[in-house]
Amino acid sequence: VPTAVSALMQRPVDADISSVKTAFSGSAPMPMELFKRFESACGVAIVEGYGLTEATCLVSCNPPGGEKKVGSVGIPFPYTDVRIVKQTNDGALECGRDEVGEICVSNPGVYAGNTYTEADKNVDLYYQEKYLRTGDLGRIDEDGYLWITGRAKDLIIRGGHNIDPAEIEEALLGHDAVAFAGAIGQPDAHSGELPCAFVELVAGASVSEAELLEYCKVHVHERAAIPKHLTVLDELPKTAVGKVFKPDLRKMAITRVYNGALEQAGVAARVVSVTDDKKRGLVAQVAANGSSDADINGVLNNFTRPWEPAAAA
The missing domain is CATH 3.30.300.30 (ANL, C-terminal domain)
Structure with missing residues (x-):
């Protein structure tokens, strides 16, 4: 994964790796600078690919012996159909070439309607009742190469x-x-x-x-x-x-921003933790410190993320 490659680049190449010809990378897009740094230091070609457990692993890969496009995750494997879909007021529509949308996958490993054992998790998980909605954002270029641009929920x-x-x-x-x-x-x-x-x-x-x-x-x-x-x-x-792990980063940001707003307003309440609620998402846990709910609401209700009183210690 790119983070592992980045960690390796902090250490000298002090072993004989001449027998290593190819390194495969997945799980996240690899930044161009890191790609260049690794190949320059190691003399090993990187092949980027894409896969996910819900599609029974591999979806696409840059051809190890063919044209590689740095930053792309290559071309879909045989018997794999990838569609790029965007949500509009008129429903889901397929994107054109190089247009970014959600990556949807159909292959022999996608069992539409039965990806998860919990039935509610399969609701709205498929495009045209066939293609798995991956939650990843991407595009397909004019040569048929797939490019991942991020996660829909990370936007x-x-x-x-x-x-x-x-x-x-x-x-x-x-x-x-x-x-x-x-x-x-x-x-x-x-x-x-x-x-x-x-x-x-x-x-x-x-x-x-x-x-x-x-x-x-x-x-x-x-x-x-x-x-x-x-x-x-x-x-x-x-x-x-x-x-x-971005949820932890979001918790840090909520704590910093909410506490800054409370302090600026002269309200003594403080966020003491942020929890992950299955229905409401991230929820700030606030210790009142003598402040009224009205005072806290007057500050924190300006934000979209909810808050609730912290449990007594």
Whole structure:
């Protein structure tokens, strides 16, 4: 996975790897800078592919012996049909070439209507009752290569404008001091969400948060996507397979933004934790500290994420 490759790049190549010809990468799009850094240091060709458990693993792959398109996840395997679908007021429509939408997959491993044993999880999970809705965003180019652009649920929605966090993350990973990066939408009373970023530095590297924000102003090309806040962490939270675990980053951002708003309003209440509710999503747990519900509502009801009184210790 790209995070594992990034970790490897923090260590010297001190072994004989001449017998290794190809390295396969999946689970997340690989930033171009990391791709170049790995191939230059190791002399090993990277082949990017795409798959998911719900489709019984592999969906597509760059041809190991054919044309590779860096950043794409290649062409679909035989007997695999991939459609790119967008949701409109008129229902689901298929996208044109190079148009971004949700990746939907039909192959012998997709058992439509029975992907999960819990029946409610299969509701609205298929396009045309055949194609698995993956929740991944992507596009298919004119040569039939599939490109993943992000996760539908990871999109940062700023005042109705969709921002792909991958643009921010790729820009930050181009900085020599940055090992890992994660971009999310932090709560905002006016725009709903604003982009913010979290980074983990290369071992021994030193750079300030202010310097990285200035770097973003140059290297994040969409003005609306430039992070409004950046935090350097000793280590980013990651999943068992090495992906940056964004729910934890969202919890940090909610805590920081809500507590900042409460402090600015002169309200003593504070967010003490953020929990994940199955129906409501992330919910801020607030200790009143003598503040009334009306005072807290007057501040936090300006945001879309809910809050509730924290349980007594």
